Amino acid sequence: MALPSPNLDDRRFQQFVDDAKRYIQQRAPEWTDHNVSDPGVTLIETVAHMADQIVYRLNRVPEKNHLAFLDLVGITLFPPTAARTDVTFWLSAPQEEPVRVPPGTETATVRTESEEAVVFATERDLTIVPCALRHLMVQHRGEAAVDRTHDLADEDKDVLCFAESPGVGDSMLLGLTAAVPHCALALDLDSRVDGVGVDPRQPPLVWEAWTADGWRPCEVDRDGTGGLNRPGEVVLHVPGGHVLSRNAGREAGWLRCRVTEPLAGQPFYTTSPTVRSAEAFTIGGTTTAVHAETVRDEALGEATGLPGQRLRLAHAPVVGDEPPVLLQTAEHEGWTDWLVVRDFAASGPSDRHITLDAATGEIAFGPAVRQPDGSLRQFGAVAGKGTPVRARRYRTGGGRAGNVARGAVQILRTSIPYVSEVVNREAAQGGVDGETVEEAKVRAPITLRAQDRAVTLRDYEELARRAAPETARITCLEGEESEHGAYAVRLLVVPQAVPDPGGRLRFEQLVPGDGLLERITRHLDERRLIGTRLAVGPPYYQGVTVVATVHAFRGVDTDRVRRAAYDALYRHLDPLTGGAEGTGWPFGRPVQSGEVFAVLQRVPGVELVDEVRLHPADPLTGKRGDATDRIDLSAPSLVFSYDHRVRVIGDGS
Numbered sequence: 001m002a003l004p005s006p007n008l009d010d011r012r013f014q015q016f017v018d019d020a021k022r023y024i025q026q027r028a029p030e031w032t033d034h035n036v037s038d039p040g041v042t043l044i045e046t047v048a049h050m051a052d053q054i055v056y057r058l059n060r061v062p063e064k065n066h067l068a069f070l071d072l073v074g075i076t077l078f079p080p081t082a083a084r085t086d087v088t089f090w091l092s093a094p095q096e097e098p099v100r101v102p103p104g105t106e107t108a109t110v111r112t113e114s115e116e117a118v119v120f121a122t123e124r125d126l127t128i129v130p131c132a133l134r135h136l137m138v139q140h141r142g143e144a145a146v147d148r149t150h151d152l153a154d155e156d157k158d159v160l161c162f163a164e165s166p167g168v169g170d171s172m173l174l175g176l177t178a179a180v181p182h183c184a185l186a187l188d189l190d191s192r193v194d195g196v197g198v199d200p201r202q203p204p205l206v207w208e209a210w211t212a213d214g215w216r217p218c219e220v221d222r223d224g225t226g227g228l229n230r231p232g233e234v235v236l237h238v239p240g241g242h243v244l245s246r247n248a249g250r251e252a253g254w255l256r257c258r259v260t261e262p263l264a265g266q267p268f269y270t271t272s273p274t275v276r277s278a279e280a281f282t283i284g285g286t287t288t289a290v291h292a293e294t295v296r297d298e299a300l301g302e303a304t305g306l307p308g309q310r311l312r313l314a315h316a317p318v319v320g321d322e323p324p325v326l327l328q329t330a331e332h333e334g335w336t337d338w339l340v341v342r343d344f345a346a347s348g349p350s351d352r353h354i355t356l357d358a359a360t361g362e363i364a365f366g367p368a369v370r371q372p373d374g375s376l377r378q379f380g381a382v383a384g385k386g387t388p389v390r391a392r393r394y395r396t397g398g399g400r401a402g403n404v405a406r407g408a409v410q411i412l413r414t415s416i417p418y419v420s421e422v423v424n425r426e427a428a429q430g431g432v433d434g435e436t437v438e439e440a441k442v443r444a445p446i447t448l449r450a451q452d453r454a455v456t457l458r459d460y461e462e463l464a465r466r467a468a469p470e471t472a473r474i475t476c477l478e479g480e481e482s483e484h485g486a487y488a489v490r491l492l493v494v495p496q497a498v499p500d501p502g503g504r505l506r507f508e509q510l511v512p513g514d515g516l517l518e519r520i521t522r523h524l525d526e527r528r529l530i531g532t533r534l535a536v537g538p539p540y541y542q543g544v545t546v547v548a549t550v551h552a553f554r555g556v557d558t559d560r561v562r563r564a565a566y567d568a569l570y571r572h573l574d575p576l577t578g579g580a581e582g583t584g585w586p587f588g589r590p591v592q593s594g595e596v597f598a599v600l601q602r603v604p605g606v607e608l609v610d611e612v613r614l615h616p617a618d619p620l621t622g623k624r625g626d627a628t629d630r631i632d633l634s635a636p637s638l639v640f641s642y643d644h645r646v647r648v649i650g651d652g653s
Contacts, residue, residue, distance in 0.1 A: 011055060012052060013048050013049060013052040016048035016052060017044055020047075020048065021034055021041075021044070070444050073444075073448065075447065077440055078359070078434065078435040080359075080398035080431070080433050081430055082291045082431060083290070083400075083404070083429060084428060084429065085288070085404075085424045085426060085427065085429070086288055087107055087120065087289040087409055088285070089128070089284055089286075089421075095282075098127050098129050099128040099285075099416070099417070099419070100128075101126040101419070102122075103125050104121050104294050106120070106122075106293070107119070107122075107411060107414075108120065109411065117411065118408075119397070120289035120290060121292055122287050123289065126287040127285070128183055128282055128284065130281070131177050131185070131253065131282050132177045132280055133177075133278055133279055134175045135147060135173070135175030135252050136149050136152050136173070137172075137250075138161065138170075138171070138172055139170070141163075145173060145247060147250065152275065158191070159276070160273075160274055161257070161274060162269070163272060165271070165272070166259050167259065168204075169259065171256045171258045173247065174187070174256070174278070174280065175255075179242045179244050180238050180253060180282055181238060181239070181240045181241055181243075182240050183285045184221065184237050185238055185282055186233055186235050186283045187278065188280075188281075189231065190277040191229075191230065191231055191273060191274050191276055197269050198227050198266070198269055199227075200227050202263060203226065203227020203229070204227075204261060204268060205228070207220055207234070207255065207257055208256050209236075209253075209255050210243070211239060211241035212243055213241060216239045216241070218237060219236065220234065220237075221236065221425075222234070227273075228257070229273060238255070263621065264621055290319070291431055293395065293397055294393065294394075295395070295396060296393050297391075297393075298315075298390060298391040298394075300327075300389045300391060301389060302385075302387060302388055303329065303383035303384060303385060303389055305386070305387075307366060307378060309365045310365075311362070311363045312362050312363070313363065314361075315396040316359065316360055317358055317359050317397075317398060318394050318395065319396065319397055323339070324358060324394060325340060326391065326393045327340070327354055329388065329390075330390075335390075338352045338354045339351075340353075341354070341355060343355065344366045344367065345379075348379075348380075349377075349378040350381055351381055352380075354366075365380060365383060366379045400433050402428055402430075402431035403428050403498050404428045404498065405499065406424055406425060406426050406427045407423060407425075408427075408428075409423060409424040410422065427499075427509070429498065430470040443462075446462050450462055453529075454524055454528045454529070457489070460476040460489055460491055460524060464491055464523070467519055467524070468516055470495075470496055471493055471512075472497065472576050473493075473494035473584055474493055477489075477490045477492065478490070479535055484533055484535045488533040489528070489534055489535070491524070491534070492587070492636055493512045493520060493537065494538070494575060494576065495509075495510065503570055505641075507541065507642075510541060512537075520536050524536070539587065539636050539637060540637045541575070541637070541638055541639070542631065542633050542637050543619040544616065544617065544639050544642065545615040545624055545644060546573075546596055546645070546646070547645045548610075548612045548644075548645070548646050549610040549649065550607075550608065550646065550649070551606070551607050551649045551650075552605050556650065557605075558648040559648075561603065561605040561606060561648050562646055564604060565600055565603050568603050570641045570644070572596075572599045573585065574641065575638040578639070585639045588636070588637055589633060590631060591614060591630070591633070591639055592630050593614055593629040596612045600612065600646075613627040614629065614630070622642075
């Protein structure tokens with residue numbers, strides 16, 4: 001906890017006025033009119049107001065000294081980070097020529113009366129490559145692939161997709177005329193066989209694409225065939241790295257549909273589905289976009305030719321690219337780039353280095369420091385006097401405002417031919433507001449104590465937040481020796497997750513990505529004590545299903561009460577914003593039916609809560625356990641709302 005700043009003078013305006021009036025009674029007893037209408041009292045109040053302002057300034061001195069000390073020990077404000085999301089550009093129709101989406105293409109959310117549009121800019125070049133189907137092959141498990149392209153050309157012949165009695169590992173391979181990395185591909189499949197035994201909502205199939213790293217899964221946007229169960233269209237999002245390759249002597253961009261083990265309780269294929277005709281064409285592409293606007297060719301003035309010169313960008317904070325700002329100076333041979341470094345400790349007199357305060361947008365050139373022998377040493381080069389300085393490119397933006405829900409990005413601000421619409425298929429994540437001065441004051445004692453090394457559990461948590469400020473929750477526990485070995489530390493990471501419209505979280509949103517876990521692990525591994533084992537991963541999520549019956553007041557709309565009850569349950573049993581304090585369900589805290597009773601009783605329109613039963617559930621398989629009044633959670637566990645059921649009894653029920 002930070003030490004409280006002393007109040008050097010606690011007197012205020014009225015106290016100054018009262019003291020002056022008492023002093024008048026001693027020095028000038030003949031002055032008896034002390035009403036506010038007296039000109040002398042008006043003069044006293046004027047002086048008291050000025051004194052009050054001086055005291056206010058005086059009491060700011062401890063805060064100023066505090067901030068000066070934080071600056072001395074190197075505590076600087078963390079800048080905001082920008083949210084990122086994958087944005088899909090859909091074509092108005094399949095094209096014969098590639099469609100290019102250049103980097104910096106701007107998309108945005110819909111502007112409303114109360115909210116400004118949130119702008120996202122693409123980070124890399126996207127080329128939507130046209131393609132067609134060239135080959136169709138069938139490969140049974142453990143056997144060589146067989147080319148069935150000629151059979152497919154026969155309009156009266158159905159081609160078996162797998163073995164006649166399909167087995168796990170059987171595949172249907174589709175060869176495209178071109179590799180289509182990061183593209184959305186439509187497969188139009190015609191079949192006259194249906195009812196092949198599988199659940200069309202969850203068929204035991206996985207679509208994959210061949211890349212430089214082997215087979216990688218494709219995301220299925222929609223499957224109109226119900227698992228190759230009927231004629232329809234399958235829309236796939238092909239991963240990056242998709243390349244041309246040779247399979248059974250045929251070169252193509254290969255995709256495959258592979259049979260997998262069915263989920264627990266799901267049926268399997270009784271016979272192989274068939275294909276009578278097939279077509280493939282590209283209908284879109286996906287690229288990463290960042291919540292930031294690009295500023296180009298901003299003139300910053302002229303260099304003074306003196307060491308330590310500081311310039312300020314017109315827009316702050318700075319987020320995004322690497323380097324964060326491309327600074328250039330005009331030399332005889334043209335514009336020359338300068339490199340952004342963390343500090344000038346390793347910079348020589350000829351190194352074109354600068355530093356950047358991303359929070360304020362301030363750029364600093366290298367200083368000249370006097371050495372113990374009296375000589376001056378220049379850290380970093382100095383731009384020549386009168387040299388024009390410009391920021392060739394940088395991005396500004398960031399903050400929590402960029403964490404928009406999936407489907408929120410719908411506006412294409414940069415016109416691109418043949419692109420009809422744009423959408424983010426997943427919520428944007430990673431946006432964090434910049435650190436405030438008060439937050440830096442709280443962080444400073446922890447930083448000084450840890451000294452960039454992890455010893456205590458609190459040290460691990462603080463260093464992990466520094467490595468990944470975009471995480472929603474981080475907690476550190478002692479690792480179980482039976483599971484992680486002796487002297488183990490277990491760090492639990494909960495990523496940011498933006499609920500879908502309606503306030504519902506999906507389970508996959510709460511699983512941190514491999515890149516995030518690797519970044520935290522790498523940062524902590526360099527700072528942990530030798531001999532300490534480190535395990536970084538997600539917590540265990542205990543699914544909870546609430547089955548309740550409530551009675552509504554007479555004349556109240558039961559549908560409205562039911563929606564409000566669902567909202568209350570999902571809001572309370574939320575790993576990020578749930579719990580009694582609204583800061584997230586505490587790790588290891590049990591769920592009790594009595595607490596759920598109270599939550600439902602507070603729902604507007606509910607007269608009586610009749611019954612509440614809790615069911616433990618598996619969010620992955622959907623399997624629910626027996627009803628109970630209490631669900632205990634282990635220390636590394638959080639709750640996850642899964643498919644609540646609320647019955648509302650009203651006038652007509």
